[in-house]
Amino acid sequence: MKFNPPLQSATLLKRYKRFLADLVTQDNQQFTAHCANTGKMTGCAEPGFNAFYSTSDNPKRKYPQSLQLTQNQHGHLICVNTAVANQVVQEALENHLIKQLDGYDTLQAEVKYGQENSRIDFLLTAENAAHCYVEVKSVTLLSEEKPETGQGYFPDAKTVRGQKHLRELIEMVQQGHRAVLLFAVLHQGINTVSGASHIDAKYSELLVHAVDCGVEVYAYKAEISASHIVLAEEVPFIA
Incomplete structure (x- = not known):
C-alpha cells in the first residue's frame, strides 16, 4: 500500500488513552493525532521516538492526523496502525x-x-x-x-x-x-x-x-x- 501523499515526520511526545498520541514537528508545532492501536505497543511508542503521520481531508474528524509509523532507538521503523x-x-x-x-x-x-x-x-x-x-x-x-x-x-x-x-x-x-x-x-x-x-x-x-x-x-x-x-x-x- 502507498501513503499518498507520503507521511510527514514529527517526534512522539506521548501516547495515552489508547487512541491518542501527542506529536511535535521540527518547527515546534504540537498536536494530537489519532492512534489506531488497541494494544500495549510495547517498545513501539516511547517518548522521543521519531513518528510519521498522515493527515485526513475529512473536515468532520476531531483529530485530522493519524499516527502511522514510529522509529525506535535502534532505527527500526514500526507500523503502529493495526x-x-x-x-x-x-x-x-x-x-x-x-x-x-x-x-x-x-x-x-x-x-x-x-x-x-x-x-x-x-x-x-x-x-x-x-x-x-x-x-x-x-x-x-x-x-x-x-x-x-x-x-x-x-x-x-x-x-x-x-x-x-x-x-x-x-x-x-x-x-x-x-x-x-x-x-x-x-x-x-x-x-x-x-x-x-x-x-x-x-x-x-x-x-x-x-x-x-x-x-x-x-x-x-x-x-x-x-x-x-x-x-x-x-x-x-x-x-
Missing part, C-alpha cells in the same frame, strides 16, 4: 506474493464463520478446492531483553479474542477446510516470530495445539517506509 496489516495482506494475496496462498479464484473479507460468532479476515475459494480461512495478526513486539536477535512475539498483551480465533481455525480444519494464521510482521527489527508465552501462556499453548491440529502458520515481513508498506519476505515462525 488496520494496515489487513490492507497489506490483501494486496499481497491479490498480487500473488504469498506462495502458500496462491491459486485461489476468489477473495472475500470479513466473512462470518465458526461456532463462536467470529469473522475471518479472508476467505479464499477455488473450484474443486477446500475453502481456505486466513486469520491475520500484526506483529510488532520485539524482544526487549535481546533486541539484536530479531525475535518477535505475538501477542503483546493477553488476548481472549485471539484465543477464540485459534479455536475457530481448529474447527475449520476439523470440517475439512484449510485454516491459516498469517503473522504480518510490521517491525523492521523482527526476523523470527514465536508465541509470547511470557505474556499469554494460554494463547501460546493453544497456538501449539492449533499447529498440531493442522492449522498452518506463516510469517511475512513488510518493507516499510514513509511512502509505502508491502509484504516483502517470509520469515521463520518458531512455535
